[in-house]
Amino acid sequence: MTFDPFVLPFSIGLLYLMVVVAERFRHWFVGLPPKVKRTIGKRVISSHTLAAIWEIIREGLFHRNLWRRNPLLGYMHMSFALGWFLLIVLGNIESRFYSQLHVNPPYYPIFLKFFVHDSHVLPFELSTIPGFFRFTMDFLLLYVLSGLMLAWIKRTRSRWFGMISTTRHNAADRVALTALWLIFPLRLLAESFTAGCFGGGGFLTNTLGAALASFLPEEHLYYPLWWAYSFALGVFFMLLPYSRYMHILAEMGCIMLKHWGGSEVLTTQSYYECSMQACSRCGVCLDQCQVALAGNPGVSPVSFIRELRAGRIPKEIAEGCLMCRRCQDVCPVGIGLINLRQWAREQLNGRIPVVAAPRYSPVEMKAIPDVVWFAGCMSHLSPGLIRSVQLLFKQAGVKYYWLDADGSICCGRPAQLTGRTAEAEALIEVNRQAILDSGAKLLVTNCPICYRVFCDHYDLPIEVMHHSSYFLRLIDQGQLQVSRGLKAFNLHIPCELDRTSVDADRMKLLASQLVENSEVISQSEWCCGGSLGRLSGQDEVTRKISTDAAFNTAQSNLPVVTGCPLCKKTLQRYTKVPVSDIAEQIYLLSAAEKVN
Amino acid sequence: MDGKHIVIVGAGPAGLAASSVLPRLGYRVTMIDRSNTLGGHLSKWYQLFPDRAAATVLLEQLTDEVPDSVSTMLGREVTGGSVSSGAVELTLDHGEHLSANGLIMATGFDLFDARRKEEYGYGIYDNVFTQAEIEEMFRQGQIETRHHRKPRSIAFLHCVGSRDLKAGVAYCSKVCCVTGVKQAIELRELLPDAAIYNFYMDLRMFGRGFEELYQQAQERYNIRFVRGRISEAAESSDGSVIIKAEDTLTSRPLKLTVDMLVLLTGMQPAAGSLELAAKLGLVLGDDSFLKPYGLTQQTFKTSYPHVVLAGSCTGPTTLTEAILSGRSAAMALHESLFKLTN
Amino acid sequence: MKSFGFQKIVDRQIDLDKADLSLVQALARELTGWQRCIGCGSCSATCTAAGMGSFNPRKVQMLVRMGQWDQVAQEAVHCQLCGKCRLVCPRDVDTRQLMLEFKKLQTISRP
């Protein structure tokens, strides 16, 4: 007996799922630019595929990133993913022993316990195997159920899982979630009742079946339970493409695209679409989102992506974000959340034509300098910073050319952050030419905002450095002498420097070289809130973001040292502790060194 | 002080404040006012800036603090008088004489006569008002044009009879700025959909809570502020007022039709104050207000030790300042009389 | 139509009776804070773009109040969106945000 009508809901659901998902993947692939498609073609049979598979196993099954964040959360997600995956794999293998066929109908392994129980005759040489499978399959089921139990607990005790806020579900998500939560208990009951009637279960199902048989008419109940189990599976599969559970498949797609298509794929429409489906709505980003924490959870990535999936780009959500990268740093799926938000902004603001070309007249130079220095427009509002940098250059004997001495034009990053890419391009082009015309081999900037766009979008043939990195180098090379004179302080890493980058590491290293040996540097991972990334939003929320940031940054009322003129100005406004740029501190210490 | 007699001319906030202090120091006090009511201009106000407190409450507080022993002569005018060393002689309109040991001039101010700024058509165009008339409308709880319609647009014009050399007024009247803002907010509450404008040369929000009120007016109450003085007004056929100004911040001339134009008239020395000053030989400043001994120190003192000045007879003051100066002038007079007798 | 050898001068006067102030109302709902502007001009003084042409963010905000949308749109294109203006505004107006919105006015056709 290898068929029963109850398998139909499952089979139909699965078929529907496969068709829909196949169509989506096809659509995404077709939508890729030809250049990316060629890259993919080259990389399919290569180590890239192995790396992709490894990442899928690591993140998709084991959920390493979540484990790192919170073991309970990691266990919960892993128990579902890995447990279910192993149930499917082992179930398939198990089923082959009974059918003696290499290919079985897809439902066969799923409902194996209905079709096969103890009375089933196996060839003698295989007679020891069912016992192993019965035990293992029951164990895996128990493993998944333990995860399910944690998921229930998480609904009310999210703090145990390291989360303050949790996500809210839409209708499709709710039904799919209900179906998912029913699948495994129903499987347990169906298998237990079947075992109770016919034997053949493992330690869990047999025991439970036997126990329940004493007071339940299992012979009448087991068949409807198989129906219910199949039905739950069918519903889940049908809803999967429209619910957050699409992430299971989309995440794999994203990982493959990333490994196969290289960095260029990351800014394609297909990748955006795939990655917005890859969000598992785990809600990890919620606690990182300062806008959400300040009382506007709608702006958080998880809410933003929910809107995107629904085909909407609400202005206040797309534009309310600080673009601080804190969410991206923790996203277990590794979704390029900043790029995604950027893309949304381009949809909103990017299509307005650029009418005016920037006007710009760089200062004339006498000789080719070592360094072309772009202070950045915000630095002009921080004369202490400007002066420190100039004096440090002088002390180190650096020949520099100050490109934006007269105020100059904008680097283009702020325009980019608004989604006005074309406008940014116009600015970039003018600045780029001026930088190249200087003839210098190194571009130094005080502003991480400028730094970000110089690195990512200027395509410069010369080295670009944030001043913290540059002064670290000058100190290492002995061109600058700095005494270790700084007392304990709070180091504030600017968002646009990217907290996960080597630049941030260099800034931390530099800071560690400035303090007296016993003194402590506490690091702040907060965005100052003055970010140019936040284009709109209520004033009160903006002020709250900065108030919170300043509070969390100026820990123990110790001074704050940062590397961004905008952070400096913003934090100064919201805290009473002294806020300075790291360059100003280096200058003070180098001056002290000179006196000594 | 052993029954010495002090006359206070003027029963506005400054006079009331002074008369609440002096009886407690042992003086016999007589308070005279031309009008039949206590409180001066305060009695015509509805709500006060910046906190929108009810004017009647303040007036009650001020009058309650005046002891019953103060003899109050309302509806009476001082028609003549003289000051000699240690004594003040006053003649009243019914011919009676008052002798006093000390005199407090709390004679207050008059509002600038808006008709003198002909170009705005006050008294000619139906729908040009002054802030005093608007305050009266608030007291009645009814804002309407002369044609009994609900106004859809209202413009306030600041500095009418202030900072205007052509009107013979060089000084700033101090309170009109915040009054315009306060009244605009009150209007907004009564007329949620009306367009409300403030045409100003400067907004001098010097007092506590004034600037905040201005900011609220901009943000919460959607009052439109235009930096530019209205140069002329004309009446249109439906009785609305057409005004012209420069929007100085865009450097463009501007024209606008409003249902009501409200002129924020400044303060000028009260006519009665000038007459009495002439009779008593008190000195006037270039601005025609009574001239005190000093503008920073001794702002209450005159050339006579037993005659002191209180409130807006010395120049534009806020209510707060008038009340404070009433009390301070009383104390200054007390000190002076004390020195004279000891 | 006859020509007499000269052109009638176009009046520069802002006719507030005819100006479209509905957008001002919409802005008041959508964007907070901009009404707080008192025309101090610190935005224009610090503006990266203003030094290199006729762009004047302070004036643009004032033109908005007067409903001069065409002029607003023409002017706003010169803004480079750098956001320096935000830092110097004493009334905490997000001028950059306004300019971004005004840039879009180019594409909005008005009657």
Add this chain to the structure above:
Amino acid sequence: MIAEGKRHIWKDYQKEIADNNYYYARSCVRQNFFPASEQTFLRVMKHELGKEVFDDPLHTTCTGIAYHADVVNLPTIMTVVARQFALMTRQGLSNFVPSCITSFGIYTEILETWEHFPETLEQTRDFLYKATKREFKIPDNLAHSSDVIFKFKEQIAARAMFKLVNHISGKPLRGVEHIGCHYAKMFPHKGVGGAEYPYVLAGMIEAWGGEVIDYPERRHCCGFGFRQYVVQANRGYSLAHSQKKFESMEPYSPDFIVTNCPGCPFFLDRWQYVISETEGKTYGPDGHGIPVLTFEELTGLVLGYDPWELGLQAHQVAVEPLLDKMGITYDLSRKFVGRDGNKLGTPDKPTHLKVYGYGR
């Protein structure tokens, strides 16, 4: 409008106007703009009111037009003005009545200057004497010819053949009074009624049965502006200013405009034609313009003078609708007939503006 308020203002701006024995100084440009106006003034003064007015053939332009166009400087114009006064003095007269508002403004301004700067007066006397051996007295009374008509408006009303009343409906005709800028804007106290609410022409309209329209742009200049008109490229300024006034008065449906300055009636009349030709816009009913009259022409009409003798054919905007309303009969066939009975020639017919008695 609160009439009491206006009367209150007018009380403050009363001026002294001489009763008799005037020295009349003509305008340099009015002869060709509205040729009969000044003659009408003399006729009314002498024949209707029995006053002595000396119309001196020796006097010249005051050069105000050149002064305002930056061609003639102040000492020169003062000397010219002094010569006019010398001619008056020679006649034993002391009441100076200029026909032109700009002249009136110039005379007022110079008299005021001499009062405050006596050394300038002495210098002018010196210049005049050196140039012409003439000497002069400062006039006792300076009044514009419209002031004089204003003074006798009631006497004129008493002799009126026609009133400013629609003779069919009996309703008062609605008139716009336009005052020349130099009448009172410089020295409000030198004008009847002041600068904000001038009464000089309004008083005439009221006295003769009409109703005065107060329209928003009543203060606005007609647009002459001297330099604006004199330079052809600048005429667009002049036109725009006049149009601003028309747009503003149009809703009040005025029956006529009356003026007291040489330039204003000219521009308010001719620009209506130009606007109709360039924009197709007319400001009266059914393609008519708004008739524009000098105060002398209006006085003449009220006194029953023949419209063509008053020179109304020199107007570009047809005055016939006004004549019809007032009940004045006229012979259209004589409109363009000259003194000798020959045809004067007829102007081209405008495209939009409605006219009468034109050839084609």
